Amino acid sequence: MRRRLAFFGSPAWAVPVLRALSEAHDVALVVTQPDKPQGRGLKVASSAVAQAARELGLEVAKPRRLRRDQETAERLRVLDLDAAVVAAYGQIIPGALLEIPRYGFLNIHPSLLPKYRGAAPVNWALINGERETGVSIMRLDEGMDTGPIFVQEATPVGPDETAVELSERLRDRGVELLLDVLERLETARPRPQEGEPSYAPLLKKEDGRIRWHEPAQSIYDRHRGVQPWPGSWFEHSGQRVKLLEMKPARGEGAPGEVLDVGRVSVRVAAGEGAVELVTVQPEGKRPMAAAAWARGRRLGSGRRIAS
Incomplete structure (x- = not known):
């Protein structure tokens, strides 16, 4: 009908x-x-x-x-x-x-x-x-x-x-x-909601900030959840860096510590496990491989990625 x-x-x-x-x-x-x-x-x-x-x-x-x-x-x-x-x-x-x-x-x-x-x-x-x-x-x-x-x-x-x-x-x-x-509007009978409610407010810019102290899976879940806005980001030496592509990885160290810089990606320790940064976009610049950005900032193993 x-x-x-x-x-x-x-x-x-x-x-x-x-x-x-x-x-x-x-x-x-x-x-x-x-x-x-x-x-x-x-x-x-x-x-x-x-x-x-x-x-x-x-x-x-x-x-x-x-x-x-x-x-x-x-x-x-x-x-x-x-x-x-x-x-x-x-x-x-x-x-x-x-x-x-x-x-x-x-x-x-x-x-x-x-x-x-x-x-x-x-x-x-x-x-x-x-x-x-x-x-x-x-x-x-x-x-x-x-x-x-x-x-x-x-x-x-x-x-x-x-x-x-x-x-x-x-x-x-x-x-x-x-x-x-x-x-079936004539016969449809909606039922009251049941259970404990929870709430989902509009996202703020701060919701995209990476929390290095959290487990790697939580960091990745947040990254997936803040797409397309505000997106994932962190600050290094006073500069905001967008994280465009990442994934959970193995490894351990102090949260925010660079574990290694590969050919393309950078592995960074989280509160539990590690995350692999694949593509980043520094403020005012084009997207680039995370490894290229890290080398340009002289970030190697043992250095902290977050200021």
């Missing part, structure tokens, strides 16, 4: 959700974040969802503050919506809007709720070393990801999966589950 929907989303991650919905259902309105400066030139540009909506010939609204935007609320009221779908929109949906669609607002949340409520569930699942996560299709309420769940599916976390890769995999499976729920 084709449903009449509104879609709320903004980044590129949400575009495949919009495309799938537009193929299977009638998307009457797309609500996204306002245009803003982007890139090095800070040229004002539309969100990825707004651009995709234009390509699909869909109506778009870009309220600056949804809570205070009466025009968007009125547009939604006259559309006779079966449901609205939210995928990484970027603003809280006010309670007055949640009641407008016949079956409410549905959300794709890439975690096993109530674990990792908030803006960065995939990132924090990886940073915290989770070996299993999942995706939930929920009905929004006025809380922060506290609404009841229609369906939830668990999946193992790949040992080398980054936040980008895992979030896209969870999204793609979430789209399949969402389409199924939309088919």
Whole structure:
């Protein structure tokens, strides 16, 4: 059955959700974040969802503050919506809007709720070393990801999966589950969330700092979790160095101590085990092999990599 929907989303991650919905259902309105400066030139540009909506010939609204935007609320009221779908929109949906669609607002949340409520569930699942996560299709309420769940599916976390890769995999499976729920809206009965909640706030720049005192696996898990932003980094002699590619390794020594410099990589001791730095990018320079950077800084065995 084709449903009449509104879609709320903004980044590129949400575009495949919009495309799938537009193929299977009638998307009457797309609500996204306002245009803003982007890139090095800070040229004002539309969100990825707004651009995709234009390509699909869909109506778009870009309220600056949804809570205070009466025009968007009125547009939604006259559309006779079966449901609205939210995928990484970027603003809280006010309670007055949640009641407008016949079956409410549905959300794709890439975690096993109530674990990792908030803006960065995939990132924090990886940073915290989770070996299993999942995706939930929920009905929004006025809380922060506290609404009841229609369906939830668990999946193992790949040992080398980054936040980008895992979030896209969870999204793609979430789209399949969402389409199924939309088919059976009349009979679907969401259940309240059960268990102890945990939270996943937006990442800060400091979350990407390498903690050399942590075990090598924890350092690697954090590295995977802070992709693509803020990325992993450390400071050496007052200079910030981005760590673009790394992996756990064997070895022991004082945390942050260089164990050896190879042809391409550098092995550095962690709180437990070691990590192999493969590619780095010093401040203001191009990416380079970690070994080339270390030799340029005269870093050899026994030297501390972190200031």
